[in-house]
Amino acid sequence: MYICRLGGLYLMTTYKRLLLPLVLLMAACQPLKYVPAGEHLLDKVEIRSEKHLPSTTTIKNYLYQEPNDRFLGLISLNLGWYNLSGPDTSKYINRLLRNMGEPPVLYDEMMTERSRQAMRRFLMSKGYLNATVDTAVQYDNGKVTVTYTLKGHQPYRIRSYNFEGSPDSISKPIFEAMPNALIKPEALLDSKMLDDERGRVTRLLQRQGHYNINKDYFFFRVDSTYGDHFADVRLGIRPWAPDSPALMHPRHRVDRLFFMMDVPMSSYIRLSDQQGGSGSATFDVADYDTLQMGNYAIVYRGKPFVNPDVLIQNCRIRPGQLYDIQEEERTYARMNALQLIKYTNIRFRENGSGTGRERGLDGYIVLTPNKKQRFTADLEGTNTAGDLGVAGSLSFSNRNLFHGAEMLQANFRGAYEALSANFSNDYTELGGELSLVLPDFRMPFLSADFKRRVDANTEFALSYQNMSRPEFLRTIASASVRYNWSKGMLRQTLDLIDLSYVYMPRVDSTFKARYLTGSSYLRYSYEDHFILRTGYSFSFSSAAPGVTNRSYYTIRGSLESAGNTLYAAYSLLNAPKTGDSYTIGNINFAQYIKGEFEYAKSAVLNSRNRLAYRAGLGIAMPYGNSRILPFEKRFFSGGANSVRGWSVRTLGPGTYKGGSSIDFMNQSGDLKLDMGLEYRSVLFWKLESALFADLGNIWTLRNYSGQPGGQFNPADFYKDIAGSAGLGLRADFSYFLLRLDLGMKVYDPSLMGNERWRILSIDQFDDFAVHLAIGYPF
Secondary structure, eight states: OEEEEEOOOOOOSSOOOOHHHHHHHHHHTOTTTTOOTTOOEEEEEEEEEOTTSOOHHHHGGGOSOOOOOOBTTTBOHHHHHHHHSOSOTTSHHHHHHHHHSOOOOBOOHHHHHHHHHHHHHHHHHTTOTTOEEEEEEEEETTEEEEEEEEEOOSOOEEEEEEEOOOSSTTHHHHHHTGGGOSOOTTSBOOHHHHHHHHHHHHHHHHTTTOTTOOGGGEEEEEEEEEETTEEEEEEEEOOSSTTOTTSOOOEEEEEEEEEEETOOHHHHHHHHHHTTTOSOOOOOOTTOEEEEETTEEEEESSSOSSOHHHHHHHOOOOTTSBOOHHHHHHHHHHHHHSTTEEEEEEEEEEOSOOOTTEEEEEEEEEEEEOOSEEEEEEEEEEEETTEEEEEEEEEEEETTTTSSSOEEEEEEEEEEEEGGGOTTSEEEEEEEEEEEEESSOOOTTOOHHHHHHSOEEEEEEEEEEEEEOSSEEEEEEEEEEEEEEEETTEEEEEEEEEEEEEEEEEEOHHHHHHHOOTTOGGGGGGSOEEEEEEEEEEEEEOOOTTOOSSOEEEEEEEEEEESHHHHHHHHHTTOOOBTTBOEETTEEEOOEEEEEEEEEEEEEEETTEEEEEEEEEEEEEEOTTOSSOOGGGSBOOOSTTSOTTSOTTOSOSTTOOOOSSOOTTTSOBSEEEEEEEEEEEEEETTEEEEEEEEEEEEEBSSOOTTSTTOBOOTTTGGGGOEEEEEEEEEEEOSSOEEEEEEEEEEEOTTSOGGGGBGGGOOOSGGGEEEEEEESOOO
């Protein structure tokens, strides 16, 4: 989320030395200050391995001892903080410096041996059973360099893979699913792959009623006597009861479901235990009431906090059906999607029913409610190119409006900004949004079974925005119907209908004469118009919830189109045109297609350093009823989440150079490219630093007279790509991250000749930009 952007930063041509970095550098150059006599500082660890072996980044995870972290891989900054401290730890400043830094890592021969053994075990687990790991230790003036040399030799590969089978009827689905096995001939004898295969088979059975099955029931027999470094792998299954091999693995069928509404989990366990675990618990204790609805039981105190029908509709576990772990996971997802539910916990217990190998289960869905209503107020200061202002917002939410987990949200926002420090020439914005989210998929003419298969909610929204500037007064009103759903880490949104009406009751005559002449492309963006669009967007992240020390990537994309239905209807009816366009009551409607895609990755280098990068592309094209995109649908460049050497909306399009003030009308385009690279390093406490570089720009698809140099040219567009670099400081408070970035222009395509390379002559006021924002840029 972007908070504000400060104006350019003036850099004097006479550079002054900064005291603190110099002191830190000197401290880092005395790494042996706190190394005891007879000990050695672990200065460097090198890993040398053959190309076909796993990457050194992966192998580093098996090191038991690593050197002190180096900032940007060069300076032991944290060790420098520690070395700045004095020996007297009773003084606060010394304790502070030591907490900010880290003590010297002393070489430990035992840790080196443990690392060597761990690396060899890892290589053996990857099929390199004859792998060797050698170590070499070099001493130099109190410092130590340890080198690990890894050789895999010829690995073992899989010749064949089969399932042994057993008299147990559980063997049949396993045999049928063998074509989908993860283990393939010629693959390395990788223990992780074998374990993943056990997980695949286990989940296969858990989807077919085998509630109590787990990976420990499966084992592998590996026969490598065939020779030539090949092995035959056979999957086996242990009996359900070791003392009774003939006893088959049971299947479980769900008999009853209990919704425990704000009832502690311990209550049903204690009650069941009191009744001998027979499963005959009826929850008829004084503190709780039970509402029976077929095979569902609603257990509550006083009054259910939500309509029980909503819980049943969002529950994917069905009484009378075999247990299915996927339906349990979907039930978790649906319950957690209800904003009224704070926590969800699902448990199953055998109830003693059933005959033969089929047994009965009772399911307990324990639900903890969230607060029904919430009210928040925010106030913030803004600064746009030196124009100071203030903005505030109020929001209200009701998570159970009609007692069916419907969520009502109302937001109101207002902003004021004094343009050019002249309070008689100001900017104001007032707006609000009202939305209602229903906890299920609402669409006519669809069967209940289909709606159950789609885990989506339905959102109705209304919004209004009034923007007043000296140049114009703009009002935007919109209404939309959208569907939101998620599966795992994939989130999707379908905007079924989104209707917007842009009304321009006032346009300044001077502004109109300058920008909105008859031939100006901007004229169409400052006329009344309708936008009736349909869109789809998605986002996927490979980051596991709660895991922070793994590499991950994210993918985002969106596609929307507008005006097609209206244009087709008018064409079929042979309706007359007003000029070149169809109109609705003398008001044009927009027709365009727009798409965006972004890929970003955050790779772990070590415990304190990450490398993040991203690439994003967006393109939009007007056609049919429109000659130009609506202003609010165009792309902009520069700012905290774009090319950070430029302030927000001050870059491009192409080589176009805006005026002395923000030329936001002309600095917009139809095509956008964003690329970024960022090295993130933990400093101390909650602070981390960043070194970043950004590339990007926007272009127009057509040649507009008001934007000279802005059109995209495939032959030489690379010359128009702007570049910037800079430093960042971040404070990570877990629940949010505060970011401060200083960006410097490196290459400015709007200038001529060598002046484009700003890094060669940094002496202008606007060669720098400071950005304050929340969250990472990507």
